[in-house]
Amino acid sequence: MEYKYGKAGNYEDFSSGRVLYHVNGMTNFPVRLAQEIYGRCLQYSPKKSNITLYDCCCGGGYLLTIIGFLNQDTIGRIIGSDINENMLHIAKKNLSLLSKDGISKRIIEIDEMIENFQKESHIEAKNSAIRLKGLIRNDIEYAVFQADALKAINLEEAPDIIVTDVPYGNMVAWTGDEENLIDKLLNVLYSISSPNTIIGLCMDKKQKVRNEKFIRLEKQQVGKRRFEILKIKF
Template identity: 65%
Template structure:
């Protein structure tokens, strides 16, 4: 796959655990790939700005927070849900960084770490935090809530774009059992979308998307992952 939207630059300011919060059990999604999937979704979307972005398996909110920073001109709202309450607490903290106030609080935390431990990693975190703060143009509204994405998702606002990195075997398992869980997820997402919602699903190569309720707009393989872009039929 040739990248069209994810620039080939250094994304280390977004390293999980540096400025963005990290706890064990969280996965790190490649930033360049996240931006590529978002770019392709928006290419198919009728709506090009004021985007409501939703991740139904948001974990610690890393993917959506990074997209929030990189797409200040187009994203106005982010919604995240996950089955794991502990990860959702981290997602809230990460999404709070998308406002100047939230980032100022994070910079204070990092300053305290510099005073108490004086590690080089903390000095680097401060530099990255200042860079990320300078990227903020307007605060992005956000909300997170607990939901089992294989059962029912109740959304008051229907998202324009859904991007999700679905669970995969050893890394982070699906909390649910049975065959074809990606397709069950799509059945649930069907009720959460409008006919204009564009879905970017990232998964490992073993998972097969076959759901007649959706039209496949694109399928790309990249390393160990693949992603598909879909819309309601």
Template identity: 50%
Template sequence: MEYKYSPKENFEDLSSGRVIYGNYGIPNYPVRLVNEIYRRCLAYSPKKGNIKLYDPCCGGAYLLTVLGFCNQNTISTIYASDINDSMVKYASKNLSLLSPAGINERINELEALANLYHKPSHSMAIESAYRLKERLLNEINVHVFKADATNKIPLPEPVDLIITDIPYGNLVDWQGDASAFSKMICELINIATPETILAISMDKKQGLKNDRLVRLEKNNIGKRKFEIYRLA
């Protein structure tokens, strides 16, 4: 895939587990790729700033936290939801890093670890945290909540962009059958407006067919693919 909007650069400050919290079961996403997806969505959107962004399968919100750090000039509000209580907890911790108070708390944690264990990795993480702090031009409004993305998502207001990496196996676990994918797509359509742009990352074996959506583009990335849509 040709990158149009996200130039190649060093993203090590945004590595999972360095400053952004990571843990077993928290999905990651390539930083350059998710920035490219976001910026392609922005190109399709009639709005170019003050963007309200939502991920209904946020996991630990690594994807959203990365976007928040990298797109301070266009994102105003982030909504994040997941069905798993543990993931909601981690999502709240990670998205708090987008505030001065949250990143300062993380710096204090890393400095305490560095003083206790004297590991080079902690010193490097502190340096990364200070660099990420310098990225914070505006404090993004953050809202994290528990929700089943296949059943009446309680989103309090319309959003401009919906970007999500669909965890196929987890969706089947939620509902006990493969129809969960279609149910989630229907719920996303229900909360979208004619101006909303949707980007869905999924396994190649998943097929998205819905007469209420118009596909704007499709790209294959290894074993996965992402597709960008708007309402028909």
């Protein structure tokens, strides 16, 4: 796949556990790929600013937070949900970093670590946090809530863009019945989407999209990950 939106570069500042909070057992989503998926979704979206971005399997909110930092000009609101309540606490902490106030609090936290442990890695983390603070130009609103994405999601407004990295493998498995999980997820996403909602669905090679209610705008394979861009068929 040729990258159109995700620029090649050094994304160390976004490393999980450096400034952004890390969730044990959760793999780091590649930042460049996240940016590419969001960019492609935005390309298909009729709305180009004040975007409401939603992730229905948000985990610790890493994916949402990196997209938030990199798309200050287009995102107005970020919403995340996950079945696992313990994840939501971390998701909130990560999303709080998207405000000047939130990242300033994180810098104070890192300063305390520098004072207590005198580690080079903490000094690097502080420099990353200062650079991330420099990216903030907009006050992105955020909200997180608990929901089983295979059953029902209660959202007040249809999101403009949904980007989600669904569970796969042994690290993070689906919580739910085994059969046709992607199909079930899409039925739920159908109920919260508008005809203009664009969905960037990231999965592994084994998972297949077979849902008559959606049309596929794109299908891409990047390493072991596959993503599809979908919208409601009408």
